Amino acid sequence: MQGKISRRNCLAIMGTGAAATTANVSGLFQNQQQQPQFEDVGGDTRAARMKWWHEAKFGMFIHWGLYSVLGRHEWSMENEGIPVKEYEQLAQQFKPKPVPAKDWARLAKFAGMKYMVMTSKHHEGFCLFDTKSTSYCAPKQAAARDLAKEYLQAARDEGLRAGFYYSLMDWHHPDGALCATDESARRRFVDYIHGHVRELCTNYGKLDILWYDVSWPLDPKGWESERMNKMVFELQPEIIVNNRNGLPGDFSTPEQTIRAEQAGRAWESCMTMNESWGYNIGDDAWKSPKQVIRNLGTCARDGGNYLLNIGPEPDGSIPEESVRILSAVGEWITKNGEAIYGTERCQVRRSNIANFTRKGNTLYIHVHFWPGETVAIGGLKNKVKSARLLAGGPPVTVVQEDLRVQFKGLPKQAPGLVPVIVAECEGEPVQDMMVVRKGRKREGV
Ligand code: GLC
Secondary structure (H helix, E strand, O other): OOOOOOHHHHHHHHOHHHHHHHHHHOOOOOOOOOOOOOOOOOHHHHHHHHHHHHHHOEEEEEOOOOHHHHOEOOOHHHHOOOOHHHHHHHHHOOOOOOOOHHHHHHHHHHHOOOEEEEEEEOOOOOEOOOOOOOOOEHHHOOOOOOHHHHHHHHHHHOOOEEEEEEEOOOOOOOOOOHHHOOHHHHHHHHHHHHHHHHHHHHOOOOOOEEEEEOOOOOOHHHHOHHHHHHHHHHHOOOOEEEOOOOOOOOEEOOEOOOOOOOOOOEEEEEEOOOOOOOOEOOOOOOOOHHHHHHHHHHHHHOOOEEEEEEOOOOOOOOOHHHHHHHHHHHHHHHHHHHHOOOOEOOOOOOOOOEEEEEEOOEEEEEEOOOOOOOEEEEOEOOOEEEEEEOOOOOOOEEEEOOOEEEEEOOOOOOOOOOOEEEEEEOOOOOEOOOOOOOOOOOOOO
16 A cells, blocks of 8 residues: 555654654655565565574664764754755765774673664765765765775674665755656666665675665655565675565564564664754753663563664764763663563563563563562462562562562662562463453452
8 A cells, every 4th residue: 555644644653752853754654564566575584584683672773974963953954944055065074083883883782782773874865885876975075984884894893783774765866856756767766776775785795784764755666675675685685674665574663662563573663862863962852771771671572672873973972961871771781681682572561660571481570660678560360489680689579469469578779770570480471451350359348
């Protein structure tokens, strides 16, 4: 199903937190659901290709480009109506310091992120990679070097998986909008875009991810997305691709929201740390480290990944707040990583103070609102055999009744940002989901 989508569907695709950009992109998105008229390219090798990614759980998104020089969000060219000729001048001011990606990769690793995805070209059209097709690229402008190459090297040096974000939509290319109504423009533009994708998949060694973005103004037929994916898999047989060239690809990409797909379909929530993807000097709407940990836990609970963004400054420095947040997340993950990595979908979810993840019969209770010495969970159907604090601490006593299990002997003050109680259960943990339990015994007044 192609064509225009309602504002409601657009919001669902964008996610509720994307309000800041929704006004601009309303109507830009194609329906990203299964499209049976297209071949499922890569379907036969999907499970093997996706294995590392499912284990990884947590990745770093990096939005970096000429918009970083302006420092007013990556959509500023369009949102402020900046003339193309004026905007192009930024390419003369974008002169990053030597290899900032080393710092990104080090921080990503410390934060427990296992992979990185950097914008190789955002909607503005400026390429951070070397390309034969335009001089509007970092090596041929003031930066005078291939920023995609040094980013990949930095990620590899830290043992991280890495890939490229690539925006199909292009505000700079003369055919970027014309392609929708003029067939010869479409031919030229699709060749240009496919050419970039080919260069990215040919000139940088092994890539782990290709993360397409915004397919406006064409549909997958117009983009020749099936041919695009076939080329990508020919050049990079082990790569994984997302669903934003209009085809389902290997995984879905809920944005600024956490929305699980049906079991069997992979998904990754991408999110900003404040409200902007690109550097936005005045945006101080930072998430707390606790919120980030909660989001990561929710993604893991529902079988998805979390791709969390940094928007480096024009010289490549990571905004101080992002360093602070990710450092705190890293401290948490160092002690509590077991509750994230290797976890499977978890049915248990009912609590006003805690989140849950699961591995086999082990239930991890992530207590974000610490209540004091006793933590209670309702409706758990399994017997809890034993419990302990994941990061260490006093022994935990389990008191279990019909509807309630209580974990007692806990410290009065929260021992850490989001302490995790590990409960060993008999069987795979399952919770009753009755909002109000009709059948429970009631006493008269
Ligand atoms: C949206 C925005 C874009 C951002 C992307 C990240 O498509 O247009 O600025 O790069 O989401 O998912």
